[in-house]
Structure formats: structure tokens, C-alpha cells
Amino acid sequence: MFIKEMEFVNFKSFGKRVKIPFYEGFTAISGPNGSGKSNIIDGILFTLGLSGSKTMRAEKLTDLIFNDAKSKQPEFAQVTITFDNTDRKAPVEADEFEISRKIKQTKSGYYSYYYFNGKAASLTEVHELLSKAGITPEGYNVVMQGDISQITAKMSPTERRKIIDEIAGVSEFDEKKQKSLAELDIVKEQIEKIDIIIEEVK
Numbered sequence: 034m035f036i037k038e039m040e041f042v043n044f045k046s047f048g049k050r051v052k053i054p055f056y057e058g059f060t061a062i063s064g065p066n067g068s069g070k071s072n073i074i075d076g077i078l079f080t081l082g083l084s085g086s087k088t089m090r091a092e093k094l095t096d097l098i099f100n101d102a103k104s105k106q107p108e109f110a111q112v113t114i115t116f117d118n119t120d121r122k123a124p125v126e127a128d129e130f131e132i133s134r135k136i137k138q139t140k141s142g143y144y145s146y147y148y149f150n151g152k153a154a155s156l157t158e159v160h161e162l163l164s165k166a167g168i169t170p171e172g173y174n175v176v177m178q179g180d181i182s183q184i185t186a187k188m189s190p191t192e193r194r195k196i197i198d199e200i201a202g203v204s205e206f207d208e209k210k211q212k213s214l215a216e217l218d219i220v221k222e223q224i225e226k227i228d229i230i231i232e233e234v235k
């Protein structure tokens with residue numbers, strides 16, 4: 034599974050509608066300072082609701098709406114991510130699907146909406162779908178500036194091991210193993226109880 038395309042409408046420095054294609058494997062984005070490269074990453078964090086643990090560079094959500102100080106600020110910003118799902122990593126029976134988020138500014142405040150394939154969805158639904166494909170807010174699907182030095186220089190070997198386990202998908206199995214061991218303990222206890230009853234009956 035990979036991001037196939039992103040569409041920005043009035044998001045940060047992307048005034049109007051801008052489509053950016055991505056490719057399987059590796060896509061590098063280059064451009065002068067301040068040209069909007071990091072705004073693309075902010076678009077990913079915003080759309081997939083991953084900004085809980087990573088910081089988008091905006092003080093408030095409405096700062097994400099395009100504002101060039103020359104014209105009236107648009108009322109909304111929207112980012113749509115199209116995923117290629119030909120490998121069926123996400124539990125969607127289609128070769129591609131879309132997740133979109135819109136933020137709308139009104140006189141009484143702002144509203145945020147998520148969409149899955151154009152239909153309204155909750156953030157929980159979006160997270161549930163993405164987690165099946167290994168994308169989680171705590172995960173390292175998006176590596177921010179500073180994350181690498183944090184991992185290589187500042188973390189203890191145990192903390193680093195935890196991250197590697199998470200990325201490799203080992204921690205998921207560790208959790209399942211712990212759960213199974215706990216269930217096994219309960220079964221063992223029940224067998225012991227039944228054995229005692231059998232002994233008493235004899």
C-alpha cells in the first residue's frame with residue numbers, strides 16, 4: 034500500500050487546487066526553502082489524524098487554511114489522500130481508496146470532517162482502517178525532522194528496541210502472546226479445580 038496522490042485545496046501554501054502524484058517505493062520532493070515541502074507532510078498528518086503525537090506546524094487548525102493576506106481567506110481547506118491498495122494491505126476490496134479531511138471556518142468557530150471514499154466518517158473509523166495497514170498515530174510511518182537524532186542519540190537501548198519491534202511488527206505479536214499466556218493461566222487454574230473435584234468424587 035502506498036500514497037498514490039494527494040490533493041490540496043486551500044491548504045497552507047497550496048492556494049486553490051493542487052494535485053501531487055506519488056510513486057511506489059520512493060518519491061523525493063525537492064524545492065527551495067519555504068516552497069511548501071514540509072506542508073505536504075503536514076497535509077498527511079492532518080488528513081490521517083496523526084497529529085496527536087506529531088506536531089503540525091500550525092498554532093491552531095484554522096492556520097492551515099490558505100491565507101496570502103492579499104485576498105479574503107477561503108472558508109475551508111481540504112486534503113485528500115488516495116492510497117494504492119492493490120496489495121490489499123488495507124481491508125478495502127478495491128485497488129484504491131481515498132481518505133479526506135476538511136476544515137471549515139464559520140462565524141461560530143471551526144468544524145472538521147473526515148471522509149472515506151467521499152462519505153462522512155469518524156476519526157475512529159479512519160484510525161481503525163489505517164491501523165489494519167500498520168499506520169498508527171504513535172507509529173513511525175511519518176518520520177519528522179528531529180526523530181532520527183532522538184532515536185539514534187537520545188533514547189536508551191531499551192526504548193530503541195521498542196521502536197524497532199514496533200516498526201517490524203513484533204510488538205503486535207508480543208501483545209498477542211501475553212494475552213494468550215494470560216488465557217492459558219486461567220485455563221490451567223480451571224483444570225486444577227476440576228482435577229480436585231474429580232479426586233473428591235473418587
Ligand code: ATP
Binds near residue numbers: 044045069071072101
Ligand atoms: P524548508 O526547506 O525551509 O523547510 P519547505 O519547502 O519545507 O521549506 P514549508 O515549511 O513547507 O516549506 O512552507 C513554508 C511556507 O508555507 C511559508 O512560506 C509560509 O508562509 C507558507 N504557509 C504556511 N501556512 C500558510 C497558510 N495558511 N497560507 C499561506 N501560506 C502558508
